[in-house]
Amino acid sequence: MGLDRRAFPGAPKDLEVHHLDIRKRKVEEIFRRGDVKALIHMAIIHDPRLPQREHHSFNVLGTKAVLEFAARHGVRKVVVLSSASVYGPQPGNDNFLGEDSPLLGSQRFPEIRDLVEVDMYAQQYMWRHPEVETAILRPVHVVGPTVRNAPASYLRLPRPWTLAGFDPMVQLIHQEDVARAVALALKSGVRGVYNVVGPGELPLSAALRELGRTPVPVPHLIARPLLDKLFQYRLAGFPSAELDHLQFLCTVDGSRAERELGFRPAYTLRQTIRSVMGEEPPRVQVQG
Amino acid sequence: MSTALVRYDRDRPRGLFGRLRGAMERWTLAQGGPDLEARLARLVAPQNEYGVDPFGLELDFTRAAIAPVLWLYRNYFRVQTHGIGHVPTGRAMLVSNHSGQLPLDAAMIALSLLVEAEPPRVARAMVEKWAPTLPFVAPFFARIGQVVGTPENCRRLLAAGETIMVFPEGVRGLNKTWDKRYQLQDFGSGFMRIALETQTPIVPVGVIGAEEQAPAFFDFKAAAKLLGFPALPITLTGIPLPLPVKYHLWFGEPLRFPGGGDDDDVELERKVREVKGRIQALVAEGLTQRRGIF
Numbered sequence: 332m333g334l335d336r337r338a339f340p341g342a343p344k345d346l347e348v349h350h351l352d353i354r355k356r357k358v359e360e361i362f363r364r365g366d367v368k369a370l371i372h373m374a375i376i377h378d379p380r381l382p383q384r385e386h387h388s389f390n391v392l393g394t395k396a397v398l399e400f401a402a403r404h405g406v407r408k409v410v411v412l413s414s415a416s417v418y419g420p421q422p423g424n425d426n427f428l429g430e431d432s433p434l435l436g437s438q439r440f441p442e443i444r445d446l447v448e449v450d451m452y453a454q455q456y457m458w459r460h461p462e463v464e465t466a467i468l469r470p471v472h473v474v475g476p477t478v479r480n481a482p483a484s485y486l487r488l489p490r491p492w493t494l495a496g497f498d499p500m501v502q503l504i505h506q507e508d509v510a511r512a513v514a515l516a517l518k519s520g521v522r523g524v525y526n527v528v529g530p531g532e533l534p535l536s537a538a539l540r541e542l543g544r545t546p547v548p549v550p551h552l553i554a555r556p557l558l559d560k561l562f563q564y565r566l567a568g569f570p571s572a573e574l575d576h577l578q579f580l581c582t583v584d585g586s587r588a589e590r591e592l593g594f595r596p597a598y599t600l601r602q603t604i605r606s607v608m609g610e611e612p613p614r615v616q617v618q619g
Numbered sequence: 620m621s622t623a624l625v626r627y628d629r630d631r632p633r634g635l636f637g638r639l640r641g642a643m644e645r646w647t648l649a650q651g652g653p654d655l656e657a658r659l660a661r662l663v664a665p666q667n668e669y670g671v672d673p674f675g676l677e678l679d680f681t682r683a684a685i686a687p688v689l690w691l692y693r694n695y696f697r698v699q700t701h702g703i704g705h706v707p708t709g710r711a712m713l714v715s716n717h718s719g720q721l722p723l724d725a726a727m728i729a730l731s732l733l734v735e736a737e738p739p740r741v742a743r744a745m746v747e748k749w750a751p752t753l754p755f756v757a758p759f760f761a762r763i764g765q766v767v768g769t770p771e772n773c774r775r776l777l778a779a780g781e782t783i784m785v786f787p788e789g790v791r792g793l794n795k796t797w798d799k800r801y802q803l804q805d806f807g808s809g810f811m812r813i814a815l816e817t818q819t820p821i822v823p824v825g826v827i828g829a830e831e832q833a834p835a836f837f838d839f840k841a842a843a844k845l846l847g848f849p850a851l852p853i854t855l856t857g858i859p860l861p862l863p864v865k866y867h868l869w870f871g872e873p874l875r876f877p878g879g880g881d882d883d884d885v886e887l888e889r890k891v892r893e894v895k896g897r898i899q900a901l902v903a904e905g906l907t908q909r910r911g912i913f
Binding site: 497499 | 667668669670671673674675748749750751752753754755756757758761762766767769771772775
């Protein structure tokens with residue numbers, strides 16, 4: 332069963348799709364029918380063009396609403412798809428952040444505060460509702476042929492900005508590998524917070540070279556104000572908060588998911604990077 | 620649509636940067652002869668298809684980048700090592716005095732492990748959290764295997780059997796003024812807790828020479844604060860260009876401390892003092908044995 336306020340063209344035939352805003356009471360009706368066994372919560376938006384209030388309301392209130400419905404109507408499994416960006420790129424970061432590292436993502440940029448809040452709320456929910464088996468997944472930058480988030484869009488730019496003199500290690504994961512991780516998290520007995528890491532890490536410059544891009548190095552001191560202005564006048568698709576990912580490390584340790592979920596990415600590093608260009612190697616079977 | 624992987628290709632360097640890199644690598648090999656080439660070939664790092672290890676160390680890049688450092692090592696500082704055989708083959712933590720305004724002492728210790736120790740290895744210095752904020756320095760450090768000194772990074776590298784360099788004086792030692800030369804400043808104790816936790820042998824290292832390479836008479840603290848620097852020492856030359864002092868690296872016998880990482884602070888401090896004492900003794904011995912500063 333799918334629940335989305337947007338249309339889902341090309342949805343599989345066996346999927347029952349409801350066009351609803353998850354904050355609406357009507358959503359509870361679906362849970363009340365009593366046949367919901369597991370909830371996969373992926374309705375966390377990160378669209379810098381949306382007004383702050385709408386962003387916050389949809390993410391935080393939406394998460395609260397849908398998780399409460401799940402608890403109230405006997406759903407036994409909840410999987411929340413958070414993101415490794417909640418740790419935030421920082422100069423003093425460990426090279427491989429563990430799941431119990433502090434979530435500093437919003438320290439410098441309040442714009443992504445609600446993503447951290449959603450993750451924290453889900454953690455709180457995990458302890459408040461021991462009867463619901465809750466798993467929180469924090470995948471690294473998700474890319475893929477149909478993904479249109481900030482990292483994937485950035486990698487599609489023919490002349491992407493980089494920050495002059497910075498070249499952090501980055502981690503990417505293919506959308507289908509994330510789907511496999513979600514499927515593994517649905518297994519009974521899985522409970523907790525898991526970083527989900529793709530096939531390794533590489534310098535940002537190497538990823539851009541792989542895609543044949545021509546990076547435009549911009550001094551970091553002028554990049555932020557410049558990008559803010561460009562974003563304001565709709566000449567750039569990214570707010571300056573994203574620049575931190577081009578400057579500092581936000582790479583995580585995925586060994587817990589590997590150990591406890593048995594998760595290993597099926598796509599290689601090269602396939603994962605190139606997937607943003609719409610190249611699709613043979614589909615991998617989803618195991619669940 | 621399809622772009623072949625463009626990596627630095629030793630046989631066909633591209634562009635200005637590629638040619639520079641090729642020239643640097645040839646310079647490295649020219650200085651060392653066939654023995655150095657064999658040593659460099661023995662370096663192992665778990666590289667992926669993009670030539671980097673998980674921490675960002677790129678051996679190809681390192682081979683080129685060490686050329687000027689190797690020149691300093693052989694011709695400028697004329698580094699002489701004493702007791703380098705004390706460095707164990709497995710994981711180890713090298714703890715040393717730190718001085719000289721620029722961390723060339725770290726570079727010289729690292730290079731000694733590459734060109735003289737058995738087996739040759741790329742040592743990892745635990746660098747200040749300030750380094751990743753510096754343009755060009757940040758990626759340069761990462762590619763040559765230097766890692767931000769968080770406890771977690773240190774544990775992970777030791778677990779992988781790597782050799783770590785720790786400077787417990789940090790910038791207190793690096794940027795000290797002339798009147799404090801060869802006096803060890805306050806030691807942090809974080810390294811000791813990790814050594815105990817991971818049962819890692821500590822090799823005390825006394826560096827002679829670096830303390831005199833860039834005499835500073837005054838630390839301009841107010842300006843440092845304004846610029847966001849940890850310190851701003853004023854040296855004779857303005858910028859801390861090193862003098863051609865003679866370096867001696869004294870490696871002590873490895874210290875193995877019993878117990879786990881949950882010592883109380885008093886016990887921990889006692890062990891830290893023991894390491895500090897050994898380094899001070901190595902420094903004292905080095906000073907009596909040397910014939911001159913240059």
